[in-house]
Amino acid sequence: MDSLGLIRDFLHERLGVAPEQVVPEAALAAVGVDSLMMLELMFEFEDRFGITLSKNLKSPTTIGEMIALMERLRREQSAS
Amino acid sequence: MNQRRVAVTGLGMVSPFGAGPDDFFARLLAGESAVRLLRTDDAPRPLNLPFVTCPDFDPEAELGKPLAGTMDRFAQLAAAAAFAAWADAGLTRTAAAGEERDAWGVAWGTALGGTLAYEKGYRELWQKGRERISPLSVVLGMNNAANAHLSIQLGLGGISMSHTVACASSAIAIGEAFRRVRSGEAPVMLTGGSDAPQAYGVARAWEALRVLAGGDETTAASACRPFHAERSGLVLGEGGAALVLEDWDRAVARGARIHGEIVGYASTCDHSHLVRPEIAGQVRALQATLNDAGLTPADIDYVNAHGTATAEGDSTEAAALRAVFAERAGRLAVSATKSMHGHQLGAAGAIEAIVTLLALREQALPPTAHLDALDPACAGLDHVTAGRRDQPLRAALSNSFAFGGSNAVLAFRAVR
Numbered sequence: 001m002d003s004l005g006l007i008r009d010f011l012h013e014r015l016g017v018a019p020e021q022v023v024p025e026a027a028l029a030a031v032g033v034d035s036l037m038m039l040e041l042m043f044e045f046e047d048r049f050g051i052t053l054s055k056n057l058k059s060p061t062t063i064g065e066m067i068a069l070m071e072r073l074r075r076e077q078s079a080s
Numbered sequence: 081m082n083q084r085r086v087a088v089t090g091l092g093m094v095s096p097f098g099a100g101p102d103d104f105f106a107r108l109l110a111g112e113s114a115v116r117l118l119r120t121d122d123a124p125r126p127l128n129l130p131f132v133t134c135p136d137f138d139p140e141a142e143l144g145k146p147l148a149g150t151m152d153r154f155a156q157l158a159a160a161a162a163f164a165a166w167a168d169a170g171l172t173r174t175a176a177a178g179e180e181r182d183a184w185g186v187a188w189g190t191a192l193g194g195t196l197a198y199e200k201g202y203r204e205l206w207q208k209g210r211e212r213i214s215p216l217s218v219v220l221g222m223n224n225a226a227n228a229h230l231s232i233q234l235g236l237g238g239i240s241m242s243h244t245v246a247c248a249s250s251a252i253a254i255g256e257a258f259r260r261v262r263s264g265e266a267p268v269m270l271t272g273g274s275d276a277p278q279a280y281g282v283a284r285a286w287e288a289l290r291v292l293a294g295g296d297e298t299t300a301a302s303a304c305r306p307f308h309a310e311r312s313g314l315v316l317g318e319g320g321a322a323l324v325l326e327d328w329d330r331a332v333a334r335g336a337r338i339h340g341e342i343v344g345y346a347s348t349c350d351h352s353h354l355v356r357p358e359i360a361g362q363v364r365a366l367q368a369t370l371n372d373a374g375l376t377p378a379d380i381d382y383v384n385a386h387g388t389a390t391a392e393g394d395s396t397e398a399a400a401l402r403a404v405f406a407e408r409a410g411r412l413a414v415s416a417t418k419s420m421h422g423h424q425l426g427a428a429g430a431i432e433a434i435v436t437l438l439a440l441r442e443q444a445l446p447p448t449a450h451l452d453a454l455d456p457a458c459a460g461l462d463h464v465t466a467g468r469r470d471q472p473l474r475a476a477l478s479n480s481f482a483f484g485g486s487n488a489v490l491a492f493r494a495v496r
Contacts, residue, residue, distance in 0.1 A: 014145070014146075014149050015145055015146045015149065016144075016145035016146065032146055036150065036215070036216060036219065039215035039216070040214065040215055040216055042215075043212070043214060043215050046212075
């Protein structure tokens with residue numbers, strides 16, 4: 001599964017957000033992701049992709065930023 | 081001190097029977113039991129015991145997915161009950177124009193808090209061998225999650241408190257809320273309690289205390305028999321119940337429906353033993369409540385007993401009532417409605433407060449179900465046993481006596 005698919009599944013399951021609303025330009029806050037839900041979403045990425053997010057990671061503000069961040073971490077951590 | 085009168089203007093409940101407080105009370109008047117055999121698929125040994133659940137309660141449908149997902153079941157039960165009480169009081173989720181809610185507060189009772197969330201985490205860590213658990217675990221599990229959610233959802237800026245006093249949790253929550261309205265500190269307080277004790281570890285722990293009633297498919301409904309000569313213990317249950325307490329003059333001014341008046345409250349501690357109740361501590365709580373309410377034993381027409389159906393608990397409570405009501409005890413109507421709705425731990429006091437209020441409002445008493453052979457140690461009271469009893473009721477008490485020796489008594493008066 002890619003990052004966008006993961007985010008769509010997560011937001012649909014947890015918040016009932018329709019998948020078509022989850023597009024790269026959408027703000028995470030606009031689809032109901034507050035600071036607690038951000039932690040849950042990051043936890044989901046760690047779990048599903050086997051990556052580790054550092055504690056001082058700067059939180060993304062849009063779906064697109066989140067996708068870019070997760071994809072970069074996947075590349076970096078799979079290479080190491 | 082200028083004390084305010086305190087009206088109960090809202091009642092709400094997540095009921096095992098599926099509807100609200102009026103339906104719940106009607107079922108109790110009819111002697112209907114909500115106790116069923118609970119079977120789970122827990123490993124290593126499934127639960128298989130008489131229990132009370134709320135099978136029709138659908139948190140996502142009731143609260144919406146985003147909110148329900150940030151709550152453990154005890155907070156979901158709290159929110160559903162509280163929102164129902166709020167609506168019953170004619171109040172809106174967001175403050176009406178000119179309505180200042182900065183002094184309005186919440187006092188919520190829970191004995192267990194988010195036990196199911198904690199248990200889920202333990203299973204992940206120790207059963208599934210995972211190293212991490214959900215980041216929401218802390219805020220799902222914390223005991224003040226329910227009152228925090230209620231304050232947030234309803235925009236209440238005053239005190240937001242959780243009260244964890246075992247089986248007296250919500251009686252004490254209601255009492256403390258009552259005092260805040262009576263003193264004028266808060267014009268409105270949302271109060272009540274909720275618990276979900278079907279967590280595997282919790283149920284097993286209660287089983288280990290050897291206080292749970294046994295039963296099978298055919299006997300579960302009558303498993304809880306307070307004051308009965310052959311009672312075998314209590315029946316646990318989940319539930320949530322809420323009350324809106326309001327400054328009497330404010331309630332009258334806005335034309336609110338007043339279900340009843342809360343007039344007194346006291347809490348004492350036996351200070352002697354963790355689980356063995358003491359007559360003296362309960363007597364002090366009963367007398368202090370009467371004093372607080374400005375009532376005498378002659379003014380009380382009904383007591384909703386704590387009555388859990390344990391040998392020591394029932395006989396101690398009966399003795400305490402005989403001591404306080406003396407020559408009047410034999411004419412004091414008493415019933416233990418846990419015989420039908422079970423013991424909701426931190427929600428029990430609020431459920432029974434609602435039962436007591438509705439008894440006063442409807443001038444009708446629910447029975448202690450299944451009481452066909454009275455324990456002689458519980459005699460000397462007017463036990464209501466044979467279904468609904470209609471009689472004039474002026475004032476009534478609701479008893480809640482907890483492990484730890486904490487005793488709480490609430491006094492209510494019919495609207496005059």
